[in-house]
Amino acid sequence: xxxxxxxxxxxxxxxxxxxxxxxxxxxxxxxxxxxxxxxxxxxxxxxxxxxxxxxxxxxxxxxxxxxxxxxxxxxxxxxxxxxxxxxxxxxxxxxxxxxxxxxxxxxxxxxxxxxxxxxxxxxxxxxxxxxxxxxxxxxxxxxxxxxxxxxxxxxxx
Numbered sequence: 001x002x003x004x005x006x007x008x009x010x011x012x013x014x015x016x017x018x019x020x021x022x023x024x025x026x027x028x029x030x031x032x033x034x035x036x037x038x039x040x041x042x043x044x045x046x047x048x049x050x051x052x053x054x055x056x057x058x059x060x061x062x063x064x065x066x067x068x069x070x071x072x073x074x075x076x077x078x079x080x081x082x083x084x085x086x087x088x089x090x091x092x093x094x095x096x097x098x099x100x101x102x103x104x105x106x107x108x109x110x111x112x113x114x115x116x117x118x119x120x121x122x123x124x125x126x127x128x129x130x131x132x133x134x135x136x137x138x139x140x141x142x143x144x145x146x147x148x149x150x151x152x153x154x155x156x157x
Contacts, residue, residue, distance in 0.1 A: 001013060001016075002014045002018065002020065002021060002064055002067060003048065003052070003067050004062050005063050005065075006061055006062035007062060007152045007153045010038070011043045011045060012037060013037055013038075013039045014034045014037070020034075021057055021064060021065070024057060024059075024064070030060050031059040032061035047074070048070055049155070050137060050157060051069050051073055051136060052065045052149075053145055053149065053156065054140065054141055054142060055136070056142070057145065058148035062152065063154075072129070072132045072135075073133045073137060075129040075132070075133065076129040076133055079122060079126045083122045083123075086118065087115075087119075
């Protein structure tokens with residue numbers, strides 16, 4: 001899957017294989033001619049531009065880049081939000097703990113240990129995801145992409 005960012009603050013997607021980007025780089029094809037659809041998931045435009053400037057290729061409509069590069073950058077926040085939602089759900093269900101403990105002794109301690117294990121595991125995943133995101137965002141801006149983007153009226157964020 002590919003993404004396209006445009007100077008008009010839009011992010012689009014195409015289900016074309018990622019290899020199409022490499023082919024266009026070699027042959028000079030215009031990926032702006034592909035069918036592009038608005039993304040179904042919301043993406044932070046500034047983040048998409050930062051990724052695109054480092055990993056994308058210019059086309060007639062903006063910058064095209066591989067979707068997984070943006071997904072890698074967004075993953076730490078997504079995992080953090082899911083952990084927070086899980087913790088909130090645990091807190092909401094805690095009112096039943098005394099009843100469950102009476103029915104199944106050890107319920108509370110088991111739940112506490114399970115929550116700690118899940119939190120530790122998710123925090124490790126967040127740290128790994130952050131390393132991946134940093135790798136994507138710490139890549140240098142591609143000069144030809146930056147200059148093409150500016151010529152189109154795009155802002156370097």
